[in-house]
């Protein structure tokens with residue numbers, strides 16, 4: 431099947447996160463009767479990640495993409511040279527091009543190993559997918575091309591993302607009984623103001639990922655106007671550049687709490703963390719792209735992909751692919767049909783060049 435047909439087939443199968451089994455099965459069957467080795471990393475009976483490889487040797491290159499989509503399922507339709515539907519660009523066209531690249535190169539002599547990793551659970555953080563595969567297999571490789579809708583640009587860096595809660599608890603009481611007891615909502619507000627005032631002074635722009643971002647995106651406290659709040663929670667989304675560590679972000683939060691004048695010190699509770707990455711322009715993988723496609727735009731990505739898990743595992747990541755994140759996750763999600771072919775051609779060349787005997 432060519433990559434366009436294959437993309438359509440994959441988009442027809444609903445695979446909202448948690449329900450990827452149809453696509454897992456389809457991909458497994460698609461690789462049957464080829465010389466390609468297929469392994470599963472299972473989450474349960476029907477949900478699994480697929481690892482498929484061809485070639486042998488010291489040098490190893492990974493192509494990674496994800497099977498799951500955000501809801502709702504939107505079946506494929508074609509209009510004006512574009513393929514619409516859920517998962518068209520995020521990320522089923524990439525699953526298709528990666529699979530066909532693997533099959534095509536299985537018939538050629540490579541100077542190393544090409545590994546396809548098809549993962550589940552990417553849209554909810556990757557714990558069941560890329561992270562699980564890397565933890566379980568202890569996979570070692572030189573580089574990974576993580577395939578996501580990047581408009582044919584090459585992401586060589588990605589922000590780190592801290593999610594943390596600031597939590598205050600105290601005694602609820604009728605508002606007429608209050609003497610010196612602090613109002614948690616007001617005390618938390620002082621901290622939020624301080625955090626926002628100080629953040630841009632403390633952290634600098636990065637030439638790749640741009641400006642770091644700090645936002646309090648949820649603020650919850652109080653029940654009713656005549657009761658002193660017994661609880662207040664502020665939730666933080668902080669996107670930092672590869673030049674900072676998460677420890678520096680937490681130090682910043684602590685400093686702001688101390689300087690805010692708040693009478694109550696909140697607990698700072700991390701709810702999630704994704705580390706940043708930056709892959710050098712002198713790395714083999716970036717140089718390979720540049721050699722074949724000198725005009726390719728290098729940039730830093732302000733959101734999160736599975737690429738950081740590979741970086742954590744010592745595998746140099748880049749993120750690449752056709753389609754745009756501007757339409758991914760929307761009702762209008764689509765990919766230009768010709769771009770699927772173009773991506774497949776590019777991937778074949780890049781993989782061959784990287785794994786040249």
Ligand SMILES: [Zn+2]
Pocket residue numbers: 496520521552578579
């Ligand atoms: Zn995606």
